[in-house]
Amino acid sequence: FRKMLRQFLIFFFLFVLVFDSVIAQLKVDKAYQKMFSGNVSEIPQNINSSITEVFFLQTEIKVVRKGDFKSSPGLLKISFIDNQLNTIEPGAFDDLHNLIELEIGGNPTLETISVGVFDSLKSLKNLVITNNKNKISDLPEGIFDNLPHLTELGLAGNRIKTLPADVLLKNTQLQKLSLENNLISELPLDFFSNLNKIRDLKLNSNKLSTFPLRLFGEMPNLKILDLKDNVLTTVPSQIFSNLTALKKLTLSSNQIVSLPSDAFTGLNLLADLYLRGNNLTSLNKDIFSVLPNLRVLNLQKNNLQNIPDGIFDSLSKLSSVYLDENPWVCDCHLHYLLKWIQRNRSKLKSSSKVLCTSPEELKGQLISSLRENQ
């Protein structure tokens, strides 16, 4: 029996490892839940009315037809995961006035979703159309217009290239918006300006090269903004000035060459600023002075040769600064940094990798080991 138990545990562990992500979303063990998987090829018509959540996992369903859920108006949640859907007919979800959650993920063959498909989902709060294999490349104008209660919209991992300017105009209750891992190269002017309930906004891993001059309206709840892994070369003046509650801003892995001196104006509560992996060659002396709550500043992997005098002086909460992988020139212009490091040694992280690149005689030397007369 023990051996069996051990085998079972090993199997179970591997199973959990492999299906971890699926399982995390899929706890189908309640009496009101039902999972369909395997050789099911049409939406079943005899779903017991005591079932409120249905899951279609790796089925053979290709088309969700108009009226398919006519006999199940009590459903609260529908989740399609890793299926082979190619068409969702207009009217497919027509009878689902109570539906709160709809997930359509991992359908390599689904290329478009037509306007009107979601129109009768008056109660919908969470809509997730996601997973790397979806091929969805454009969002038709008006597609989300009749979803006034939507609080979460997940569109990550598709191939969305452009966003119609008004596509989220009606979705003023949104709290979470995920647009990461797409091919978005530009955002329309004022695109997020009506979304003042947003808490979490993900735009990372797209092709953004510039921002419009205005993008965010008042967003007193936004805590996290992720812009990592785009191709931004700068950001407009005061672009973040309405994000008064922002705690974490990630601009890593872009191609930012320079930033205006008022780039971060308004970010009074910002604690974490990530600028790792950009092309910054210099920083304005006052750029961080508007960030009284800054704790973590990551400038790793840029093109900085020196840092202006006094740049960290107003940052009384600063606790971690990352400066390695920059071509530091260890001459008299680096005097401020040297002094700062000597007095704030524990705040310089990865200090064993912060090295002089020139002059020749100091090349490779630790900055933290330099003496002031060097």
Ligand SMILES: *[C@@H]1O[C@H](CO)[C@@H](O)[C@H](O)[C@H]1NC(C)=O
């Ligand atoms: C589908 O699978 C079930 C059980 O695994 C089996 O009884 C049924 O005959 C299969 N249907 C088809 C059409 O293969």
Ligand SMILES: *[C@@H]1O[C@H](CO)[C@@H](O)[C@H](O)[C@H]1NC(C)=O
């Ligand atoms: C539906 O499920 C309930 C509870 O599991 C059960 O009592 C009832 O007989 C089922 N109805 C049908 C038509 O299968």
Ligand SMILES: *[C@@H]1O[C@H](CO)[C@@H](O)[C@H](O)[C@H]1NC(C)=O
């Ligand atoms: C900040 O929000 C206000 C009110 O929505 C708006 O008028 C202004 O243009 C916004 N500022 C920026 C820089 O986006």
Ligand SMILES: *[C@@H]1O[C@H](CO)[C@@H](O)[C@H](O)[C@H]1NC(C)=O
């Ligand atoms: C940023 O640096 C990378 C690598 O050093 C380079 O390939 C790229 O062209 C630079 N981009 C800009 C905008 O300077």
Ligand SMILES: *[C@@H]1O[C@H](CO)[C@@H](O)[C@H](O)[C@H]1NC(C)=O
């Ligand atoms: C850190 O360095 C600055 C500038 O040299 C200095 O004013 C400050 O007192 C130092 N902070 C601590 C905690 O030593």
